Amino acid sequence: xxxxEPARTKLARRLRELRDNHWPxxxxxxxxxxxxxxxxxxxISSWESLRAPKxxxxxxxxxxxxxxxxRRSIADGTARVLPLSDLTPDELGRHAVLLDxxxxxxxxALRAQHARxxxxxxxxxxxxxxxxxxxxxxxxxxxxxxxxxxxxxxLAKIEYANPGSPDYIELYKYSDLDSLLDVHGxxxxxxxxxxxxxxxxxxLDRDDLTTHLVLLGGVxxxxxxxxxxAKIRLPVEQVxxxxxxxxxxxxxxxxxxxxxxxxxxxxxxxxxxLLEDVGFFYRGANPYNRKRTLTICNGMYARGVYGVVRxxxxxxxxDRNISYLRARFSTADxxxxxxxxxxxxxxxxxxxxxxxxxxxxxxxxPGDG
Numbered sequence: 001x002x003x004x005e006p007a008r009t010k011l012a013r014r015l016r017e018l019r020d021n022h023w024p025x026x027x028x029x030x031x032x033x034x035x036x037x038x039x040x041x042x043x044i045s046s047w048e049s050l051r052a053p054k055x056x057x058x059x060x061x062x063x064x065x066x067x068x069x070x071r072r073s074i075a076d077g078t079a080r081v082l083p084l085s086d087l088t089p090d091e092l093g094r095h096a097v098l099l100d101x102x103x104x105x106x107x108x109a110l111r112a113q114h115a116r117x118x119x120x121x122x123x124x125x126x127x128x129x130x131x132x133x134x135x136x137x138x139x140x141x142x143x144x145x146x147x148x149x150x151x152x153x154x155l156a157k158i159e160y161a162n163p164g165s166p167d168y169i170e171l172y173k174y175s176d177l178d179s180l181l182d183v184h185g186x187x188x189x190x191x192x193x194x195x196x197x198x199x200x201x202x203x204l205d206r207d208d209l210t211t212h213l214v215l216l217g218g219v220x221x222x223x224x225x226x227x228x229x230a231k232i233r234l235p236v237e238q239v240x241x242x243x244x245x246x247x248x249x250x251x252x253x254x255x256x257x258x259x260x261x262x263x264x265x266x267x268x269x270x271x272x273x274l275l276e277d278v279g280f281f282y283r284g285a286n287p288y289n290r291k292r293t294l295t296i297c298n299g300m301y302a303r304g305v306y307g308v309v310r311x312x313x314x315x316x317x318x319d320r321n322i323s324y325l326r327a328r329f330s331t332a333d334x335x336x337x338x339x340x341x342x343x344x345x346x347x348x349x350x351x352x353x354x355x356x357x358x359x360x361x362x363x364x365x366p367g368d369g
Contacts, residue, residue, distance in 0.1 A: 007112035011105040012053035015064065019048070022068050032079035037063045055109050055140075057192030061102045069095035110193065113140055133322060134283060134295070134312055135186050137212050140193040141292060144208045145184060146224045148175040148217030149200040173200060176216045176302050178348075179309045183214065183297070186313045210289035215296045217305055225298060231287045235363055236280060236338055238298065248300050250278050250338055252361045261338060261360050263300045277304030277341040278360065279351065281311065284334025299341065303348045307341030314350040321353045328362065336363045 019028045030044045037044075037060060046054040056064075066081045067073045070091040073080060087095060137143065150173055155161040161172035174180055180198070187196050199208055201224040215225045220240050229238070237251045239260075249262040264276040282296040299305040311321050329335040338361040342349040351358050 007105075007108040008053055008055070009050050011055065011102070011109045012048050012050055014102070014105055015056075016048040018064065018068050023071055026071075026074070028074065028079070032074065033067070036067050036073065036079040036081050053109075055106060055113065055193055058103075058106075061106055062099065065095050065099035065102055068098060110140070113193075133190055133318075134325065135183070136190040137194060137293070140191075142195045142197060142211040143187055143191060143214065144197045144199055144204070144211045145180065145187070145214045145216065146199050146201055146204065146208075146222065147180050148220075148222035148225075149173055149202065150175045174198075176305050178302065178306045179216050179297060182306070182313050183216065183309050187214070210286065210292060212293045213286055213295070215294070215298075216309070217302075218298050218300065225296060228287065228294060228296065232282070232284060232294075232334070234282065234336055236336060236361065238280070238300070250280060250300070250360075252338065254361075254365065259361075263304070274301055274303060274343050276343060277301050277307065279304040279308035279311075279339045279341045280336065281308045281339065282334070282336040303343060304341045307348050307351055308339065310348065310350040311339070311353060317350045317352055321351075324353045329364075332364055337361070 019030070019033060022028070030041050033044055034041050039060070043054075046052075047056050047060075063081050066084060066087075067079075070082060070087060072082060072091075084092065084095065150158075150161075155173060158172050159165055160167050160169045162168060171177065171180075184196065184198065187194075194212075197208065197211075201222055204224065213224075213228075215222060215228060217225060218238055218240075235253050237253075238248070239251050240248050242248055246262050247265065249260045252259045252261065261278050263274060263278050266273045266275055278300050280296065280298040282294070282298075284294055286292040286294045297305050297308040299308060310317070312318050325335070337353060337359060339351045339353065340358050340360060341351055353359055
């Protein structure tokens, strides 16, 4: 490989060399490699392309290293990736060397890609326009999830949230764990070239603020949500009226006046049962970096947050909801939906935004510029 060859093509060329020349007198076909790695031929071709190479995710790099660590990967005419536990000491050594080499090439390719994007940043269009999936960010830039932190007085009641406990679990400090688990996995799967970082509001640094930001949770426990909502000035406000007669609500102010949307609850012998929550979804440009996005998933209660997340991750509903967003907000730079989130027993029912009865408010309103 030439010393001045672009970093983004060095990895592609090396992957092709492995397939063509790694073993003497033996060429591995794309079809064989596809069978071994469990991917498609077009995907292999995209990783080997010298004109417009795609960068494989880490898991596929690990698959390459394991496959080419031993000729037994193609024994008996069957291509497969052997478990590392089945490799001999010599094969494990070759695997380690190859994995280090490919990971370094991948790191250099990603760094070159990010540098190229940064150079083009001022002339390229903003990244918050509607894509096939609102959770997919084609630019490969980092994504930061900011999740509400459980207040200390509540954490004190959880044994495993105590750092002094032998069974300490750091994730207990986050309040919207259902939503966090769902959206984190979806973001990782949809953006294999992006670093996905998790932060509590008080852990954010200045670099985090200019990434793609995903805020989970309401204004009570997520001060980042409160701060961002104040900056973008939407016609929707979350009012934490926990001592009022009907409790907290979302207030909408539009041309028709002011409207309040309360969750539906029912008093029971041992407390309050949530029958229907109100969730809020917002998508627009990051106020700190107009080339990146801000996404807010909010609710009066945790299950409202979870319902909004599920609207765009649940495989049974996400396609129709994404299609609705694309059709409804195709010309909008930013948009929001206030939605019902129904509860059946302990279960959150995924909102179907194609139903008029589910959507409580949309912004911009039809006809707005």
